[in-house]
Amino acid sequence: MNLLNSTSSAIVAAVGLSFLAASAHANTVYYAEVGFGDAIERQLIPTTLAASTNEDIVSLPGLDPRAVALDVDAGKIYYTFGTSIGRANLDGSSQETVISGLLGGSGDIELDTTTDTLYFSVDSGTNADRSISRVQTDGTGLATVHTNTSLAPNNGGGLTYTINDVANISLDTDAGRLYWTSDNGANAGRIALNSSTLAGGGVTRQFTASGRADAINKMDIDFDTSTVYYTVGSDTQEVRSSTLGGGSITTLASGLGSPRAIGIDTTDGLMYFSVGGTLYKANLDGTARTSVSVNGSSLYSIADIQVDTTPIPEPTSLSLLALSGLALLGRRRV
Numbered sequence: 001m002n003l004l005n006s007t008s009s010a011i012v013a014a015v016g017l018s019f020l021a022a023s024a025h026a027n028t029v030y031y032a033e034v035g036f037g038d039a040i041e042r043q044l045i046p047t048t049l050a051a052s053t054n055e056d057i058v059s060l061p062g063l064d065p066r067a068v069a070l071d072v073d074a075g076k077i078y079y080t081f082g083t084s085i086g087r088a089n090l091d092g093s094s095q096e097t098v099i100s101g102l103l104g105g106s107g108d109i110e111l112d113t114t115t116d117t118l119y120f121s122v123d124s125g126t127n128a129d130r131s132i133s134r135v136q137t138d139g140t141g142l143a144t145v146h147t148n149t150s151l152a153p154n155n156g157g158g159l160t161y162t163i164n165d166v167a168n169i170s171l172d173t174d175a176g177r178l179y180w181t182s183d184n185g186a187n188a189g190r191i192a193l194n195s196s197t198l199a200g201g202g203v204t205r206q207f208t209a210s211g212r213a214d215a216i217n218k219m220d221i222d223f224d225t226s227t228v229y230y231t232v233g234s235d236t237q238e239v240r241s242s243t244l245g246g247g248s249i250t251t252l253a254s255g256l257g258s259p260r261a262i263g264i265d266t267t268d269g270l271m272y273f274s275v276g277g278t279l280y281k282a283n284l285d286g287t288a289r290t291s292v293s294v295n296g297s298s299l300y301s302i303a304d305i306q307v308d309t310t311p312i313p314e315p316t317s318l319s320l321l322a323l324s325g326l327a328l329l330g331r332r333r334v
Contacts, residue, residue, distance in 0.1 A: 030043075030090075030305070032067055032303045038081075039059050049291065067303065077306075078137070099139045102120075108304065110171045112198070151180065170220070206246065224266065229284070231261070261302045
């Protein structure tokens with residue numbers, strides 16, 4: 001009987017460890033904070049957002065971290081800061097520089113895990129510096145995907161973009177497409193959403209905002225539903241969604257202040273966005289919104305959000321074996 005109890009306990013422990021290992025990084029939001037402390041941070045959410053805790057994992061004082069990208073399977077986070085790209089383990093350990101000495105200031109960053117390729121934008125310096133490049137995660141193979149000229153396709157209506165901002169890039173690796181925003185400061189800040197192949201060819205304009213009040217600030221895209229989720233700054237101060245072509249615009253949140261970074265979790269149908277030092281969580285349609293104060297300083301600003309959307313998998317073979325063992329033990333006790 002003691003042997004049965006001992007075996008049962010061991011199996012239960014194995015099941016628990018298996019499920020814990022499978023969901024170790026679920027419900028975690030990573031973000032770049034620029035302005036107050038300059039750091040890469042994460043929000044650990046054990047149950048509700050109200051019960052979550054904030055943790056600095058990489059400190060980058062004075063280096064203006066602008067964006068983060070996740071490789072959860074490899075346990076790595078990549079981030080831009082100054083003229084460099086760095087990476088670390090998801091807990092901030094083993095920090096290293098992937099590449100440095102980039103022209104202009106590094107902006108947004110996205111990772112193609114199928115090819116271990118980082119795509120990043122330059123959104124500071126002169127207009128001629130604004131660009132999108134790519135580099136392998138080991139720091140080799142640096143190449144320009146878009147120059148200032150190819151970032152700003154003419155939309156057929158004579159509107160030429162001077163590229164004062166390349167704050168957003170996004171990858172649809174299944175379709176082999178790259179998306180980005182370009183800003184024409186000379187035309188009331190009308191920010192356009194554009195796309196091309198991952199190599200930079202086939203540039204098309206998805207849509208152009210009517211003016212600064214409708215322009216994309218920060219965005220995230222659900223390519224399965226062809227939906228853009230984005231924040232609008234200026235005087236509008238809203239969180240919106242629309243089709244990739246700019247139609248069917250829906251206001252998801254308003255009246256909260258000026259929203260900035262946004263990240264979506266398509267696995268659970270959730271979005272996270274920031275307003276100053278407050279992090280918000282809501283359903284993708286904007287309902288069931290909750291919030292938590294991350295930092296009370298007016299200088300605190302979240303520049304980019306990435307959500308760990310790793311689904312909790314089905315029980316592993318170890319779990320199934322353990323459950324079978326429990327069933328056998330149950331039958332033996334009868």
